[in-house]
Amino acid sequence: MIYYSGTPTLETDRLVLRKIELSDAQAIFDHWLSDDRVMDNLIKGAHKSVSETIERVKEILGKYDTQEFCYWGIELKASGELIGAIDLFNFDSMTENCEVGYSIGYKWWNKGYGTEALRAVIEFGFRHMNIHKISAAHNTDNPASGKIMRKVGMEQEGTLKHMIRNAKNLYKDCAVYGLLQEDYLKMELLD
Numbered sequence: 119m120i121y122y123s124g125t126p127t128l129e130t131d132r133l134v135l136r137k138i139e140l141s142d143a144q145a146i147f148d149h150w151l152s153d154d155r156v157m158d159n160l161i162k163g164a165h166k167s168v169s170e171t172i173e174r175v176k177e178i179l180g181k182y183d184t185q186e187f188c189y190w191g192i193e194l195k196a197s198g199e200l201i202g203a204i205d206l207f208n209f210d211s212m213t214e215n216c217e218v219g220y221s222i223g224y225k226w227w228n229k230g231y232g233t234e235a236l237r238a239v240i241e242f243g244f245r246h247m248n249i250h251k252i253s254a255a256h257n258t259d260n261p262a263s264g265k266i267m268r269k270v271g272m273e274q275e276g277t278l279k280h281m282i283r284n285a286k287n288l289y290k291d292c293a294v295y296g297l298l299q300e301d302y303l304k305m306e307l308l309d
């Protein structure tokens with residue numbers, strides 16, 4: 119059984135993972151949602167105006183009332199800047215599986231923040247929510263995403279041709295990754 123507890127604040131060495139707020143909209147737009155370098159790797163394209171981001175943030179805020187909604191803004195402890203977002207989604211009651219998605223602003227890439235946030239959310243999903251399996255898929259032309267999945271113990275299960283078509287109408291092959299709760303817990307015992 120999945121134990122839903124909404125989006126509680128999670129803390130790592132350098133990050134606070136917290137609910138986003140309406141006042142974050144400008145930072146979200148500036149730091150990643152308006153940036154093709156980030157958004158070209160996702161299905162939905164970059165926002166052209168902050169008003170689009172405000173609508174998206176309002177949509178997210180409306181969902182925080184439900185316990186089944188897990189969407190964190192990623193804040194740097196050192197500066198208080200909001201540098202990205204990460205979420206657990208597509209909870210399936212039959213299998214108790216879900217997916218994870220994430221974005222980090224370009225300015226903060228390759229500093230270990232993506233790995234740190236993903237590790238915290240995976241731990242929360244398995245230890246607190248009792249998720250059975252967490253999956254994710256990345257475009258094969260976006261290897262950094264696969265790298266952070268492997269760094270937290272996820273394994274590639276295959277590649278699906280033309281799994282998505284992005285906002286620029288380009289089909290992308292995707293590498294599909296997953297991690298079972300039982301394997302995660304064994305891995306933790308070995309650490």
Ligand SMILES: CC(C)(COP(=O)(O)OP(=O)(O)OC[C@H]1O[C@@H](n2cnc3c(N)ncnc32)[C@H](O)[C@@H]1OP(=O)(O)O)[C@@H](O)C(=O)NCCC(=O)NCCS
Nearest residue numbers: 159220221222227228229230231232233256261262263265
């Ligand atoms: C994927 C993403 C979240 C990674 O965030 P990040 O904070 O840069 O991640 P980290 O710094 O923790 O790790 C990145 C790793 O990828 C590696 N990497 C970067 N570019 C790479 C490339 N072209 N090929 C292979 N590895 C690469 C880095 O060296 C690093 O590994 P290392 O720590 O072993 O050196 C970030 O690039 C991003 O937001 N991309 C756009 C959105 C996206 O792809 N979301 C996921 C969709 S599935």
